[in-house]
Amino acid sequence: MLAILKKELNTYFKSMTGYIFMASLLFFVGLFFVLTNLMRMSPQYNSVLSNITFVFMLIVPILTMRLMAEEAKQKTDQLLLTSPISLPKIVIGKYLGAVSVLLLTLMITFIYPLILSTMGTVNWGEVFGGYIGFFLFGSALIAVGLFISSLTDNQVIAAVATFTVLLLFWFIDAIISSLPADQTSGLIFAAILAAAIAFVFYTATRNWYISGGIFLLGVLAVAAGYFIKPSIYSGLIAKVLSWFSLLSRYQDFSLGIFSISPIVYYISFSSVFVYLTVRMLEKKRWS
Amino acid sequence: MIQVENLTKRYGQHLAVDSISFTVETGEILGFLGPNGAGKSTTMNILTGYISATEGQALINGIDILEQPEEAKKMIGYLPEFPPLYGDMTVSEYLDFVSDIKGITGANRKKNMEKIMDLVKIGDVRGRMIKNLSKGYKQRVGLAQSLLGNPEVLILDEPTVGLDPKQIIEIRNLIKDLGKDHTIILSSHILPEVSAVCERVIIINKGKIVASDTPDNLSRGLGNSSRLNLRIAGQEKSVLKAIQELHGIIHLESLGVREPGTVDVMVEADPNVDLRRPLFHAMARASYPILMMKSMDMTLEDIFLQVTTQEKEVR
Structure with a gap:
């Protein structure tokens, strides 16, 4: 598992994908930091993080499109699947690889609250809560991308499909509110x-x-x-669809409310998609 | 070492492998022959646990590849049809990664890697990106990957594809050497390769085993006559007439004039009769010099074509 994780990180930073992901996320965090915190002289760092969620949804496919699709295309999955390492370990290794890139990027953005703290009072509990929430939210999106990448051997298809599904997650709250509830x-x-x-x-x-x-x-x-x-x-339709409402769970974190249920929600959401990826690859071997 | 029982693989309606059974003894080199799409790669993919069989089982050293995949896979080195290489790694990074996922640790790891790089002669490209290597080098890196960890069983799917003639001979010799302490299954559609390297050959066609024996036995068992190809200086008609008078001739055929003043003849004789001496004496008496005499044994090519086109059971 560690070997796979190491290899994934290597690939991210040898090809451009890791840098592109980091660069675009860092650019927008920096931009929103300047616009909301510096220009408006506001100490509310969490509003930066919640502003960034939409940008983040757009760039998640960069991170995940390659994961499984490229292995299938280059037939390197043959090496992984015939080596003495179990399928869940391969998938989890890959998932953790993508998640670590996110973690690394978030760690770099931690400079901004530090800058902010030199100029005013930062509510550290709130900031940490926001970061934990953002990380869990991001990990859940990456799990979705991982699963979609395992469905195809074409990176572009994986990216577009991931993008579409994540966009749907973005709009799901608006969709829920306009659905019939009788x-x-x-x-x-x-x-x-x-x-x-x-x-x-x-x-x-x-x-x-x-x-x-x-x-x-x-x-x-x-x-x-x-x-x-x-x-x-x-209201059954709304109830069922709200299971997929990733964003509404994030609101608590950004408001500084730290509760256990969204954490459990994100972790189980991610686990389900990692599990589905394993099942998908397993199914490919049987078909 | 390897036991395969009633292995079947179905893709929807298409039957890729149709209840194949065979065993490979420890230290044996088994050749897998068959036309494209015969099910060679599918069988190998099942043996190595890449895909699952629809029915039947494959045991590696008594361990079922489906039930205890990790145990079984530890004993197998696999070179697939397309070597599974990561283009943006260097050769030594790649071999390092494969050592990692094969769980090779300890002091021997580095030594093992060096030895294998020497063996397949890729030491000089160790720092190069794999995507920039030629097909021959890629193939050898793939082979190196399968040798890592010194597995007891090697499964090589067309190992010499893309190599130049000198490298082919080198790799063949390497495989022969490896055969001394490894069990090897090797697929190929290059027939001289199989007869040069393998101790036993299995010919499969349309997912079924159509022949299984040593290369020698196969060529002997199938030839029901011995054939000679001759070039004799002399008039076509009189030469044919002189040969016709000999005993034991089944079939005589003129192949036409290839060299002025001579004639090429194909003589098919009873397998129990050695025609070469009587032919020499007869031609000498009639003063028709024999310029060439070649024994036309049934080659693996002929057998291959015969069993794969006529769908005849050969034993």
Whole structure:
């Protein structure tokens, strides 16, 4: 795992990608620091970090597009997969490689709060909280990028797809607020969800009976839920979609509220996508 | 050392490998022959744990590659069809990385690397970026990678592709040397290579084993006649007539005039009859000098073509 991590870091800083990522992030942090902190004479450093989230979403693909796609394209995955190292270790090594580049960049930006502290009072607890939040938020995005990179052997496709998905995450709060919240639409949504699960099962097993059974079971459960407690369907769509609302969890950190639930959320979100990447690579070997 | 039982790989409807079974003894060099798309690389990819078999199992030294992949992979060095190289690493960085992921540690690590670089003769490019190397060097770096950690089993997919004739001979000799203390499976579609290096040959076609034997046995078993190619100075008709009178001739054919005043003849005789002496005496009596006499044994090429095109079971 350490070998993979070392190799990833090496590749980032031997090719231009690591530098490009760092340069663009540092440039925008510096820019927002000057604009919000220096020009307006504000000691609120966290507003810089939250301003930077959108820029960060745009440049995450630089970091992640290569991870799995390039190995598949150059057939170097053959070396990794036939060496005595387990698949989860390979994936985690790669993930940590990308995450360390982010960590390194964030450590450099720490200069700015230090500069700020020479000119005024900085609330260090708030700044540290903001950094932890930003790092976890970034790690979650990188996990998504890692997973998408494992779906293709083309870096450009991986980058564009990652970009699209992250953009969707960006807009998801706006989407949620304009969705219908009544019980009927929640019910329909639940039924569609059951159908989707059944379909996923069908693609995995190619068995009509099992997936049909799952669909029927799902519909029955949905219907039963409706008769027992119809209120669970009001606002269901928003509830489900908010699982993917990465940004809303970040708000707490930037406001200086330090609570455990967004930390758990980000770590589990990342873990799920790292796990999905492992599953994806495993599946490729069986197909 | 290697046991393969009913190995099958299906890609959707396409059957890439169709229940192949074979064993390789310790210290044996096995040649894998087959036309493109016969399933050679697929079989090797399954043996090394890169892809999974649909059915059947592969045991390396008694360890199932699917059930205990990490244990089994420790014993295998693999050179895939396209050497898995990172272009933006230097040769020594690359070998360092491979040593890392193979878990080679300790004092011997450096020595092992140096020895292998010597063996495949890449010491002079150790500081160069891999992407700037020629195909031959890349191939040798790939080979070096498979040798790292001194695995007991070597699986080499077309190891001499892209090398020049001198390097090919060097690598072949190297493989022969390695065969003394390694078990090797080697695929190729260069037939002289297989007959020069391998102790046993498996010919596969369309995912099935069509022949499996030593190269010598294969050429002997298939030839049901002995053939001679002759160039004789003399009139075509009278020469043919003189040969026709000999005993044991199955088939006689003129190949035409290649050199003025001579004729080329192909003689096919009963395998139990050695025609060369009677031919000499007969021609000497008739004073037709024999300018050339060549025995036309069935080469691996002929066997290969025969078994892969006629789909005939050879044993």
